[in-house]
Amino acid sequence: MDELDQFKKQWQEDENFIKVDQTDIKTMLHKSSTSIVKWIFMISLIELSLGIILSLLLPSSNTDELPFFHFVDYASEVVFYCAIAYFIYNFFKSYTSISSTSSTKNLLSRILETRKHVENYIKFNIYFIMYSFFISFVELAIRKINLANQWGANFLKVIAIAVLITLVACLFISIFKFYYKIVYRRLLKKLNNNYEELTRLEQE
Numbered sequence: 001m002d003e004l005d006q007f008k009k010q011w012q013e014d015e016n017f018i019k020v021d022q023t024d025i026k027t028m029l030h031k032s033s034t035s036i037v038k039w040i041f042m043i044s045l046i047e048l049s050l051g052i053i054l055s056l057l058l059p060s061s062n063t064d065e066l067p068f069f070h071f072v073d074y075a076s077e078v079v080f081y082c083a084i085a086y087f088i089y090n091f092f093k094s095y096t097s098i099s100s101t102s103s104t105k106n107l108l109s110r111i112l113e114t115r116k117h118v119e120n121y122i123k124f125n126i127y128f129i130m131y132s133f134f135i136s137f138v139e140l141a142i143r144k145i146n147l148a149n150q151w152g153a154n155f156l157k158v159i160a161i162a163v164l165i166t167l168v169a170c171l172f173i174s175i176f177k178f179y180y181k182i183v184y185r186r187l188l189k190k191l192n193n194n195y196e197e198l199t200r201l202e203q204e
Helices: 002-013 022-057 067-100 104-147 151-203
Strands: none
Touching: 022 067, 022 104, 022 151, 067 104, 104 151
């Protein structure tokens, strides 16, 4: 994409620069789009690999974990990895589709499809973080209430836990949003630029 941007800038500024036809520009946009989707696929695959490695290295949950929450944690983990595998499959499918298509119409359709998958991937990860912190809060609150019969003191502890977990959750979500903005939003912006450029060329 950087190469394409430099090319277009030179083309616009230098009157003596070699002119190219729409077919050449479309070819460059096609190549750029393929590269972007490939990066999206690779980054998501790296994220999945790191997640699996961390889950293996980190200590397992407490043995005194409540049975219900033990089941919830297990079910959540299964759902999470299945969903991530689904998104990675779609990224790979988008990459192969964009690589193999020669039709501008199909390319535009694949770009829109990829953009939708990336946006849903980002939303899913952020919502899952929120869900994980909520489950952690509920489990801690139940533990505190069951520790003693002093409901007043436990209520204050639950409020304190709720505030603490909310602050930590906001911090984590902000970090992840910043990460997604730097990585995925940047790639998505370039993909959108390609889409707009291809649309403009088709209308000429």
